[in-house]
Amino acid sequence: MILVLSSLTLVACSNENSQPDEPKAKKVAVESQGHDYNYDVVTSATTTTFGTHPEAKYTKEEKEARMFWSVQSPTGLIKGHYYKNESEFDGGNRGILELVTDDDGKLIHVEFNEMASANYYEPKYANASKRLSDYAFFQASNTRTDDTLVTWVNGITFLEGQMLAENRLDGNFETVKGSSTSARNGMMPLAAEMKDWVKKPFGFYYYGIAEPLGNGLTARLQVVTEDGKLVSVKYDEIFADQKQEITDPNLQAFYRQSKYFSLDYGKETANSFVKFADGIEKQVLKTQDLLDVPEQDTESFRNYEKLAQKIHVEMGK
Known part of the structure; x- marks a missing residue:
């Protein structure tokens, strides 16, 4: 049995809250692991707010109730031809992309992981997994995510779902506004390098x-x-x-x-x-x-x- 990570459905095509220097975003509804998300998505990189600490818009409890991301893997059995690519990007963060295809070369599993750099600005997360540690909670606690209400995990699982649904690794993809840096600078370049790899088994x-x-x-x-x-x-x-x-x-x-x-x-x-x-x-x-x-x-x-x-x-x- 093969299970995919998520399915995507468009529900609207505009975002009145876009900033003048930001790409125009559209709303996308996503169902993943039994939870519904609503994202602002764009087709190019967005302006980073890294290092900023704007005034809080929510209490801790209010924000926790509004934000959600899933770290669950697909349940059941997945088996097929395996491919792996990894590289450093953005100051030493290490991206790791793993793909599985069936005998016809169709993508049946896509998973991206990122290890924070050895000199990460928050020492606790140096060399840590951004996906399966509490890193996403660290992001959620920062007031700069009050507008987007998304974390690293949201951005990556959204892109993984697109690659599976569209069965492709190169070309442009939609990414979650406010959580697109790792997707565009880390995952997408690795995937593009692998587009010809998956045409034949590597053993x-x-x-x-x-x-x-x-x-x-x-x-x-x-x-x-x-x-x-x-x-x-x-x-x-x-x-x-x-x-x-x-x-x-x-x-x-x-x-x-x-x-x-x-x-x-x-x-x-x-x-x-x-x-x-x-x-x-x-x-x-x-x-x-x-x-x-x-x-x-x-x-x-x-x-x-x-x-x-x-x-x-x-x-x-």
């Missing part, structure tokens, strides 16, 4: 599976092979987009983050999950067997083993 194959655990967490395992050899095994557990969906009150603070990339969760747990996931990958790459891993009496190990068994079956087909 890399992807198996990805994500399943809700029923407690406000989703387990995700991503496996990549090169000519049949295991070369990447990434396991993570992603917290729900709404804190009330997380059954353990002690974990609700980490909503819209993942165990592997959450800076605060890592600090609170002495990076135990990172050590666990890295240990799994090291062992599997050594044995070349997803199931040849020393048993551990932990919930995360049992979650990993369940997904690994399913991918093991798929790899044997």
